[in-house]
Amino acid sequence: MNRNRMSVLLFLIVAGAVPEVHAQVNGKSLAEKLGYARDARLLIVHADDVGVTHSVNAATIKALDTGLVNSASIMVPCPWFPEIADYAKSHPQLDFGLHLTLTSERVYYRWGPVASKDKVPSLLDENGYFRHDWAATTKIDPKEVELELRAQIDRAYAMGVRPTHLDSHQYRLINGGKELFEVFLRVLNQLQPGVTEFVIHLAFADDEMKAATRERDTWGAAWRQRDFDFFTSREFRQLLQDQNIKLVTWRELAHAVLQ
Amino acid sequence: MNRNRMSVLLFLIVAGAVPEVHAQVNGKSLAEKLGYARDARLLIVHADDVGVTHSVNAATIKALDTGLVNSASIMVPCPWFPEIADYAKSHPQLDFGLHLTLTSERVYYRWGPVASKDKVPSLLDENGYFRHDWAATTKIDPKEVELELRAQIDRAYAMGVRPTHLDSHQYRLINGGKELFEVFLRVLNQLQPGVTEFVIHLAFADDEMKAATRERDTWGAAWRQRDFDFFTSREFRQLLQDQNIKLVTWRELAHAVLQ
Secondary structure, three states, rough: HHHHHHHHHHHHHHOOOOOOOOOOEOOOOHHHHOOEEEEEEEEEEEEEEEEOOOHHHHHHHHHHHHHOOOOEEEOOOOOOOOHHHHHHHHOOOOOOOEOOOOOOOOOOOOOOOOOOOHHHHHHHHOOOEEEOOOHHHHHHOHHHHHHHHHHHHHHHOOOOOOOOEEEEEOOOOOOOOHHHHHHHHHHHHHOEEEEEEEEEOOOOOHHHHHHHOOOOOOOOHHHHHHHHHHHHHHHHHHHHHOOOEEEHHHHHHHHHHHH | OOOOHHHHHHHHOOOOOOOOHHHEOOOEEHHOOOOOOOEHHHHEEEEOOOOOOOOHHHHHHOOOOOOOOOEEOOOOOOOOHHHHHHHHOOOOOOOEEEOOOOOOOOOOOOOOOOOOOOHHHHHEEEOOOOOOOOOOOOOOOOOHHHHHHHHHHHHHOOOOOOOOOEEEEOOOOOOOOOOHHHHHHHHHHHHOOOOEEEEEEEEOOOHHHHOOOOOOOOOOOOHHHHHHHHHHHHHHHHHHHHOOEOOOHHHHHHHHEEO
């Protein structure tokens, strides 16, 4: 995706209208545009939150190496962004997007805006970090949102990242808990024709990640280790093969839809 | 130390004159003011860089628990500051100071100013982080230094830290390498009367710390694990006892000198 196309998507996101990938493009189905049969079942296995900790970076890189996780998005304001930016720069074939970030949701480990704090006061808490979350009553200035998102995209480009897609942090929750494997298996066994995205959260349940997420289990260290274990497993690979599910990337989608 | 006294020290540091603790106070030696014999050998074992990573925080807390490391200073701009601020707030008896920070010296893991970026441009690199280091030719605006240091102190107070002392990041290097234990032992065996400070750098050589410091060995993960191993060892405790070396804190010094 080039920067002009990204600007269009950015405006849509700032306006609250996350762009949908339509199933029909110029009379052809999206699957056909991507070079597959009309009723092909296509899957993006997408790792969120890259850059947030070293543990997330290490688990994501290891998962991408298996080929079973084939797309990921990066949080530019986070302390470990330079590590993954360096990796993305030296692996330009990989499908890295930007995980646009306007909150800092943890308690013991935090980050703030890329833009100058004076320019984005509505996004900040009393200590100068991003807010933990946004309530219905939180007054956010949309101009400050746009300024901050542009600053994140500018830093990503300046540090060598060429993102294939944009998505946003802390707006989706597919599932969690002990029956996660069974849920994944059921969804995969019943996958419908067209393109489906699994949004997963990878990390190792190591000391850093346990400490960074220790105030609650949601998207915590154990949860992320379970995602890693399932989506890099032989069972997942076998299931894709048995069900004839093909992996596609945001880069391929952008090429098919936006060209 | 109260905030007015801290302001005095802050001005001295901004002006480049790090305040010295004089051996003579009102005719009494500092050791006497501290309640010891005139020729007592007093030692502060001081852990730097707290807040920089979870690994540093965890190692420092464990070392403080032994009583053999008895003072530490905190880096407010770093991502793991909230974790150690919470700990300092709930352990007000401990001797925590602020490790005033104007650089972000690593490659894959970085941080920026507490002040608004627009207000401190001379402290920033092209990506909005603190500079990796300062060369003789680097043009730094002293007013921006003062503004940033005040912002760090303000955030520390706002988040519950009551610092007993101030020092500065990246200006001292006592030693390193494989013969570190022998150097420590030699210095301790030859310790002179008066107050000596050992500035040490603690962390565990775990995945987070190895990744955060992997571009060079200086102050790296292995170095910090060695500091931890020595200064929490039975040998060090025994040596303090054999040599009749007493541990004192910056809190006690501030009380003796500034009261």
